[in-house]
Amino acid sequence: MRSLFLAAAALSAALAALPASAHEFTAGDLTIGHPYAFATAPGALAGGGFMTITNAGDSPDRLTGIRAGFPKVGLHQTVEKDGVASMEPVEAIEIPAGATVDLRPGGYHVMFMGLEGAPLVAGTMVPATLVFEKAGEVPIEFAVEPRGAAAGGMEGMGHGDGHGGADAASE
Amino acid sequence: MRQTTLILTLAAAGLAAAAGAGYLALRPADPFAPCAGSQVGATIGGPFTLTDETGRTVTDRDVLARPSLVYFGYTFCPDVCPTDSARNAEAADLLEQRGHIVQPVFISVDPGRDTPERLRDFTDFLHPRMVGLTGTPDQVAAASRAYRTFYRKVETGDEFYLIDHSTQTYLMLPGHGFVAFFSRSDSAQDVADRTACFLERA
Numbered sequence: 158m159r160s161l162f163l164a165a166a167a168l169s170a171a172l173a174a175l176p177a178s179a180h181e182f183t184a185g186d187l188t189i190g191h192p193y194a195f196a197t198a199p200g201a202l203a204g205g206g207f208m209t210i211t212n213a214g215d216s217p218d219r220l221t222g223i224r225a226g227f228p229k230v231g232l233h234q235t236v237e238k239d240g241v242a243s244m245e246p247v248e249a250i251e252i253p254a255g256a257t258v259d260l261r262p263g264g265y266h267v268m269f270m271g272l273e274g275a276p277l278v279a280g281t282m283v284p285a286t287l288v289f290e291k292a293g294e295v296p297i298e299f300a301v302e303p304r305g306a307a308a309g310g311m312e313g314m315g316h317g318d319g320h321g322g323a324d325a326a327s328e
Numbered sequence: 329m330r331q332t333t334l335i336l337t338l339a340a341a342g343l344a345a346a347a348g349a350g351y352l353a354l355r356p357a358d359p360f361a362p363c364a365g366s367q368v369g370a371t372i373g374g375p376f377t378l379t380d381e382t383g384r385t386v387t388d389r390d391v392l393a394r395p396s397l398v399y400f401g402y403t404f405c406p407d408v409c410p411t412d413s414a415r416n417a418e419a420a421d422l423l424e425q426r427g428h429i430v431q432p433v434f435i436s437v438d439p440g441r442d443t444p445e446r447l448r449d450f451t452d453f454l455h456p457r458m459v460g461l462t463g464t465p466d467q468v469a470a471a472s473r474a475y476r477t478f479y480r481k482v483e484t485g486d487e488f489y490l491i492d493h494s495t496q497t498y499l500m501l502p503g504h505g506f507v508a509f510f511s512r513s514d515s516a517q518d519v520a521d522r523t524a525c526f527l528e529r530a
Binding site for chain 1: 403406408410418449450454478482486488493494496
């Protein structure tokens with residue numbers, strides 16, 4: 158009987174550790190959906206993080222910052238004009254009431270800088286704290302995934318575009 | 329319309345048609361004409377001297393000895409450059425399945441941080457055939473000018489500076505030079521299909 162219990166406990170623990178489709182974090186009216194980052198080359202100096210932020214409430218909020226264990230972390234937006242890409246630091250990202258904002262490749266993203274010697278490794282989790290004007294500090298974890306579907310990445314898991322509601326982040 | 333005007337109009341149209349036909353007949357034949365977006369004749373590309381990821385000095389003739397997808401970027405870039413480079417790597421794999429060996433090339437516009445070692449690390453992570461190139465600021469500037477690309481350092485007051493840069497990928501064929509470009513919105517499949525068209529006629 159005891160070994161059955163232990164087996165069940167082990168199985169539950171294993172299942173809990175799997176990156177489930179419900180990899181999300183909530184704080185008040187906000188739901189942070191599947192924060193992920195792409196694995197970087199071993200000697201990379203920087204990496205990028207993405208997520209969705211859904212505001213189910215009646216009033217807007219703003220993502221004003223992020224903290225993580227790297228020399229420098231910030232919010233950026235990739236901007237493309239006439240085939241030229243630039244990344245602009247972003248002071249805050251508006252999260253309108255009833256909307257989902259997408260931080261995704263080609264748009265808003267988190268930039269982790271100064272990685273040298275500590276690359277983002279696929280299969281690991283990177284803890285961070287999001288700072289919202291209203292919702293306050295929200296601890297989350299980025300799931301580090303391999304880049305590209307061919308590499309067995311888990312990008313298909315629900316953090317594509319097309320959630321309901323206004324997508325205020327994309328240009 | 330009065331008859332004179334009609335005759336003159338028809339004569340003018342006839343002359344224009346003849347001139348057009350004459351022009352088409354005299355224009356150098358483009359073997360890649362059936363390939364979408366053929367840029368044969370455009371003056372993109374040219375000599376460059378850079379350093380490859382093993383620290384060896386190489387010229388354009390060394391690097392572009394085989395069909396290449398050339399991209400200008402920098403390794404500190406967390407979003408655009410790895411995405412576009414991964415797209416080029418995936419296109420190379422799709423092309424290999426069709427029997428075509430194409431070499432993705434990554435030319436760094438960040439000589440300040442992108443050493444040969446860093447480029448080797450970056451390219452090895454993306455594709456075994458991807459070649460990384462760096463050089464002195466002057467050498468990089470010269471290569472960028474030859475390809476008419478744009479890049480600009482954006483100071484941030486620390487070592488984590490950013491670089492604005494153009495994001496086209498250039499298809500270079502030995503013996504032909506520049507034949508087509510791809511924008512970052514093109515899928516790996518599109519890049520592979522269009523490249524295959526050129527390779528099958530080269």
